[in-house]
Amino acid sequence: MSVSELFDSSSATSPQPESITIRRPDDWHVHVRDGEMMKAVLPFTVAQFARGIIMPNLTPPVTTVEAAYRERILAALPEGADFTPLMTCYLTDHTDPDEIERGYRDGVWLAAKLYPAGATTNAHFGVTDIPALAPVFERMEKIGMAVLVHGEAVDPEVDIFDREQVFMEESLLPLLKRHPGLKVVIEHATTMETLDIVREHQARAACTITAHHLVINRTSIFQGGLRPHLYCLPVAKREKHRLALRKAATSGDSCFMLGTDTAPHPRRNKQAECCSAGIFSGATALQTYVQVFDEEGALGKFEAFASLNGARFHGLEPNAGTITLVKKPSMALASVPVDGEDVVVFQGGQLLPWSIAAE
Numbered sequence: 001m002s003v004s005e006l007f008d009s010s011s012a013t014s015p016q017p018e019s020i021t022i023r024r025p026d027d028w029h030v031h032v033r034d035g036e037m038m039k040a041v042l043p044f045t046v047a048q049f050a051r052g053i054i055m056p057n058l059t060p061p062v063t064t065v066e067a068a069y070r071e072r073i074l075a076a077l078p079e080g081a082d083f084t085p086l087m088t089c090y091l092t093d094h095t096d097p098d099e100i101e102r103g104y105r106d107g108v109w110l111a112a113k114l115y116p117a118g119a120t121t122n123a124h125f126g127v128t129d130i131p132a133l134a135p136v137f138e139r140m141e142k143i144g145m146a147v148l149v150h151g152e153a154v155d156p157e158v159d160i161f162d163r164e165q166v167f168m169e170e171s172l173l174p175l176l177k178r179h180p181g182l183k184v185v186i187e188h189a190t191t192m193e194t195l196d197i198v199r200e201h202q203a204r205a206a207c208t209i210t211a212h213h214l215v216i217n218r219t220s221i222f223q224g225g226l227r228p229h230l231y232c233l234p235v236a237k238r239e240k241h242r243l244a245l246r247k248a249a250t251s252g253d254s255c256f257m258l259g260t261d262t263a264p265h266p267r268r269n270k271q272a273e274c275c276s277a278g279i280f281s282g283a284t285a286l287q288t289y290v291q292v293f294d295e296e297g298a299l300g301k302f303e304a305f306a307s308l309n310g311a312r313f314h315g316l317e318p319n320a321g322t323i324t325l326v327k328k329p330s331m332a333l334a335s336v337p338v339d340g341e342d343v344v345v346f347q348g349g350q351l352l353p354w355s356i357a358a359e
Helices: 035-048 069-076 097-105 131-143 160-178 192-200 211-215 218-222 239-249 285-295 299-313
Strands: 019-023 026-030 051-054 084-086 088-090 111-114 146-149 184-186 205-209 256-258 322-326 335-338 341-344
Touching (some): 026 035, 097 131, 160 192, 184 192, 192 239, 205 239, 205 299, 239 285, 256 299
Parallel strands (some): 026 051, 088 111, 184 205, 205 256
Antiparallel strands (some): 019 322
């Protein structure tokens, strides 16, 4: 029996359980990188999630059906691991609609990723003119393939805290209007305005919400000094937006789904003169999410957010098997060693209220 059947999620005043068992969840936005970094961070995602949508922003990016990235991921899995990488194609100004359809029909790609050129890490190969990519979007409409959107304006004149809202108004809404049959996932939403757009278009639109955006706001990045390990793109926003994200994630609405956007960088790249954008939440994601749902009195809705909504949107069956989380404090790993360096863990070195039960 699922947690949604065990508890009445309509009453926030009901006592919260000390443990919950849900279907195995999925991560609908994950960066596992490549090489030694992949070997170091992939086991943490695999330990929590049955499937993950893999981001294609490598150097060079994953743009062709023949790319062997999936095979490298499978080769790096811990022995006996049961994890399915769901691959994506990186859209560029030169993407061929036939290549998109071939990859989707052959099961190579589940979706395509739209990065506005220069928006984030390794996005300089991205799209410079979204309307010009109409033939690709028309083909995706026809075959039912979803586009995953990093929704930030890249005009340097736009304030960094306004880039998501500007993109939604100037690029996302026109895209939805031009392509009424296109399935769209807005990645890592950070503003209440974006959440409203998703709700208004939820027949064909959804969004992922990260664990860190449920916990930090823009003040957190400067609390007691500049904290580079809390810098990500899109950057965390005002407290009112954080609260709106928590309300959306815990609402039970099917258009909101779990997507960690875990994005590891070596410590030297985070504590550098020019800090890399990205938060490594892969080691603490599920415990962070369930803590938020517990605090919001919404544990009965956690299974839908973590295990059902994303699968339903992408036309996949929910996972078999379950995972149990218990309200038992556990100390989070502070960092993960990688090839003579390390990657700092989000909420690392802290005592977290929830733990993942041993199988």
